[in-house]
Amino acid sequence: MLSFLLRAAALLGLAALLSACSGAAVLNALTSRAGYETARSVRYAPGPRGTLDLYVPDDAGPRTPVVVFFYGGSWDSGSKSLYRFVGQSLASQGYAVAVPDYRVYPEVRFPDFVEDGAKAVAAVERLAREGGDGLPAGRHPIVLMGHSAGAQIAALLAFDERYRRAAGARERLAGFVGLAGPYNFLPLREERYKRIFPLSTREASQPIRFVDGAPGEPPAFLAAGLSDTTVDPKNTRSMAARIRAVGGRVEERLYPDLDHIGAVSSLATALPLGQRQLRADLLDFLGRITGARRP
Template sequence: MLSIFRSTALVLMLCCGGCSAADLVNAATSRSGYEVQHQAYAPGPRHGLDLYVPDTVAPDAPVVVFIYGGGWVSGDKQTYLFAGQAFASRGYITAVPDYRVYPEVRFPDFMDDAAEAVAWVAQHEKTPDGKPRPIILVGHSAGAQIAMLLALDKHYLARQETPVCNTVMGVVGMAGPYDFLPLKQERYKKVFPEKTRPASQAIAFASRDEPPVLLQAGTGDTTVDPGNSRRLADRIREKGGRVELKEYKGVGHAELVGTLAAPLRHVAPTLDDIDAFIKAQAGKSAPFCR
């Protein structure tokens, strides 16, 4: 049976020609209460980010960096207006960066792009007293793999002189692949050269010494096995780390990120759960690792 998200999108697309589901939720997304600034975090056409700045931002509010998915082969920041608006509606400055994808690059080059974007945000987004705002990393699908690996394998941000433990207040993975070896599909074998594959698995870097983690997975996901989230949660707990796992009954892969959009928030409380996770970190200061 089609999920609510798929059913809604299907009906609307039948009335909208070639519109995508993202086009439709973006069309229904409010343009008020925030402004969007277009910034370059590094030279190159895939090194831009959209910065969603709410009309009102609390002095100590963290910045959300949302990393979209696309199977490491596609994606565009403009598609995720609904996600930027979602977090901005809760009072968080939100950065949505582009990054290079296959075939232009392979793993780990897109990791370095994401690390550069996070470093740019850390350098440019300050509290009223001039201190860097802490960062909450949020990623969906391939973007969740990138976000989680940035937080758990600390060398990417260290190379940008942006230490994880002083910068990343928490990390949220939505429907992410964290433990996906061996690779079965040829297209992913091209994205991840064989010698790099062990370093692509976030689960291999789980430890006690990491920021708090929130994992979200839909039990109806047939694109990324929800077992990835369950296994990572178990591994982090085994290591003595801090992790929450939220599972949403019957929600599929695209539906999970779609529930950030205002018209679809009734499907699953993903935004409320992320907001609660962020608020639970309020008042904490660096280092954010144990």
């Protein structure tokens, strides 16, 4: 069962962990600027939230994998500016990272934010093919990744390919990474979430419904903390079980004493937050599915 505290967890959790007024700002201030370049607010769609930040390793080449990371925020908040630490963490290991903003409630409702995500993925594909904003043209493996509500968005993009096709994306994904994601969270109980997910489209908001073992489904890495009281780890268990049941490839990792925010703060290299093992497991997965050589 999904516990609907995603907004507070995504936006305030880092602050609580760091005992500062703006925990994410402190974490990002401590994050290294060395070894990569950042292209800010690359346009992928109209409007103030139609941009992404792109982190590109200094030694990027035509086969450098690209990770598209969708942040959480309860589908009604969040900002790409909070996630430099994610970009740096993966760029330091040889991955380019795109972090899109996307429209949120009350401006939009489901599935609009997923459609925004699809447009961002299509724009990243074009950059990968044609080059630009520091990324060399080439054949870049693309991985979709998300935390919390962002993992729901990324999972739908990975397993319901209609979104990506409608946006013009055409590349086969190299992989999907879900961190503390809600994949199977009906029934809804809070009125606000019933408004975000209208009844007519509610069933289609559940990523688990679209896992069918089709040839194009990417290998998945699903991670959650057993101390997560925001999104029940049962979401990760059920999603992993479904992928296995249809013959898909999935690596399921459940970490004792890790909470909801720890699932993403574990990626930070500036401070010892969360669990180092999660980052190590994630990097091992990424290296294997993309063929990337770890520095």
